Amino acid sequence: MGRTKEDASIGIIGMGDMGKMYAQRLSDAGWRINACDRPENFESLKQEFASQKGVTIFPNGHLVSRISDYILYSVEAGVIDKVVAQYGLSTKVGAIVGGQTSCKAPELAAFERHLPPDVEIVSCHSLHGPKVNPQGQPLVFVQHRASDESLKFVETILSSFGSKHVYLTGEMHDRITADTQAVTHAAFLSMGTAWQANNQFPWEHGRWVGGIENVKINITLRIYSNKWHVYAGLAILNPAAKQQIRQYAESVTDLYKLMIGGQREELKCRVKAAGASVFRPGSEGQDLLLKDEVLDRFSLSNRPREKAPPNSHLSLLAIVDCWSKLGIVPYDHMICSTPLFRLWLGVTEYLFRNQDLLDEALDTAIDDKTFRSDDLEFTFAARAWSDCVSFGDFESYRHRFERIAEYFAPRFPEAATLGNEMMKTILEKTTSNN
Numbered sequence: 238m239g240r241t242k243e244d245a246s247i248g249i250i251g252m253g254d255m256g257k258m259y260a261q262r263l264s265d266a267g268w269r270i271n272a273c274d275r276p277e278n279f280e281s282l283k284q285e286f287a288s289q290k291g292v293t294i295f296p297n298g299h300l301v302s303r304i305s306d307y308i309l310y311s312v313e314a315g316v317i318d319k320v321v322a323q324y325g326l327s328t329k330v331g332a333i334v335g336g337q338t339s340c341k342a343p344e345l346a347a348f349e350r351h352l353p354p355d356v357e358i359v360s361c362h363s364l365h366g367p368k369v370n371p372q373g374q375p376l377v378f379v380q381h382r383a384s385d386e387s388l389k390f391v392e393t394i395l396s397s398f399g400s401k402h403v404y405l406t407g408e409m410h411d412r413i414t415a416d417t418q419a420v421t422h423a424a425f426l427s428m429g430t431a432w433q434a435n436n437q438f439p440w441e442h443g444r445w446v447g448g449i450e451n452v453k454i455n456i457t458l459r460i461y462s463n464k465w466h467v468y469a470g471l472a473i474l475n476p477a478a479k480q481q482i483r484q485y486a487e488s489v490t491d492l493y494k495l496m497i498g499g500q501r502e503e504l505k506c507r508v509k510a511a512g513a514s515v516f517r518p519g520s521e522g523q524d525l526l527l528k529d530e531v532l533d534r535f536s537l538s539n540r541p542r543e544k545a546p547p548n549s550h551l552s553l554l555a556i557v558d559c560w561s562k563l564g565i566v567p568y569d570h571m572i573c574s575t576p577l578f579r580l581w582l583g584v585t586e587y588l589f590r591n592q593d594l595l596d597e598a599l600d601t602a603i604d605d606k607t608f609r610s611d612d613l614e615f616t617f618a619a620r621a622w623s624d625c626v627s628f629g630d631f632e633s634y635r636h637r638f639e640r641i642a643e644y645f646a647p648r649f650p651e652a653a654t655l656g657n658e659m660m661k662t663i664l665e666k667t668t669s670n671n
């Protein structure tokens with residue numbers, strides 16, 4: 238077994254966006270990479286990597302597995318069992334195997350089921366997309382069936398990313414990422430669903446101009462412009478995600494009912510109690526993750542913004558209610574935070590740490606009827622996404638996702654340019670250390 242750059246090589250099975258990013262960065266750092274995708278992609282992949290020094294493309298996972306010392310499965314979460322069943326027995330004797338899927342329960346179960354007992358297991362998870370610079374972003378290691386020495390070896394391999402190493406069990410990883418990823422996505426997926434249902438590109442309406450709205454719009458479009466299976470996999474396959482997404486949908490529904498019932502005092506009382514349990518007293522003096530001037534710079538709208546137009550902010554009120562009901566302190570989850578989660582927490586905190594803004598949102602929710610139909614559609618959408626995840630049906634998830642993605646598709650190019658810039662600026666201000 239080789240354990241140095243000179244005598245070890247790394248296998249990557251699944252050369253999609255993440256697999257390619259890993260292959261590129263690890264070979265740039267001097268490691269020898271053996272990689273494959275599906276057999277039908279062999280020729281095109283070989284051409285694509287022809288000039289990348291240190292990367293050898295193989296026709297299938299058997300050929301990768303038998304010669305590599307650390308083998309990383311970077312395939313869709315929904316097919317991990319099938320793919321490990323296919324190639325697992327070809328793993329080199331004494332090698333270490335890991336996966337890069339976003340949900341560890343099915344991945345580790347597949348390894349236990351299909352890998353020979355002499356093979357060690359160290360999984361990982363980069364908590365960011367393929368186009369984000371890994372420097373400073375969380376990178377989770379799961380030392381599932383491996384010696385400390387083998388964990389160290391995997392850490393050495395991935396050290397050139399400059400990511401922040403986090404050590405968790407598979408179960409802890411899934412519980413935390415259910416919140417930082419699955420619920421966060423459910424909220425933005427629901428926003429997009431509601432805008433589509435009301436046939437709105439929100440930035441074309443005066444109601445959606447300004448700071449918090451820019452973040453909502455840019456992230457929603459960013460999610461819908463990505464691959465559906467990433468979001469479906471990490472929600473449907475994560476045992477902790479269903480319950481958390483269901484609570485989010487329940488919080489949305491409960492708060493909406495208080496709004497349309499005109500129950501101002503109950504609404505204020507419930508939301509402020511939730512806020513007090515999430516944003517603990519004493520933290521008021523702390524710096525906000527996001528500030529006005531940052532939020533305002535990234536608008537898809539060409540309308541001038543004088544004062545933030547009031548909004549009921551149902552999606553934000555509900556996430557705080559949801560965290561409070563589940564006893565989640567989101568700041569404790571920074572160790573597994575993705576850039577999107579930090580933005581989501583940032584806008585939520587922005588609303589809840591400004592009493593005037595929060596009171597304005599709560600009064601708007603009760604008094605201003607212009608938001609009723611948007612909030613109604615948002616409520617339907619949150620419940621529908623929750624059902625879709627609970628039923629565990631990948632095809633209906635795909636169908637819902639792609640229908641809405643199609644609606645926003647003409648706007649993806651401008652949203653991507655602005656969204657990337659926004660992410661870059663905001664990420665500089667909201668590291669996972671916050």
Ligand SMILES: NC(=O)C1=CN([C@@H]2O[C@H](COP(=O)(O)OP(=O)(O)OC[C@H]3O[C@@H](n4cnc5c(N)ncnc54)[C@H](OP(=O)(O)O)[C@@H]3O)[C@@H](O)[C@H]2O)C=CC1
Binds near residue numbers: 254255256338340367
């Ligand atoms: N995208 C992201 O932001 C992140 C994704 N992840 C996780 O990383 C994993 C990969 O994601 P990503 O790269 O975005 O997805 P992609 O769809 O881009 O990549 C997955 C690749 O695996 C290939 N594949 C499927 N079956 C096999 C097989 N039997 N042998 C070899 N290759 C196979 C797929 O081929 P085909 O397309 O033909 O099926 C595809 O090229 C997922 O589990 C995802 O959850 C983790 C962090 C971030």
Ligand SMILES: O=C(O)C(=O)Cc1ccc(O)cc1
Binds near residue numbers: 366471
């Ligand atoms: O930041 C997010 O939530 C993303 O959408 C990108 C992403 C997707 C899947 C992961 O496992 C990690 C990051």
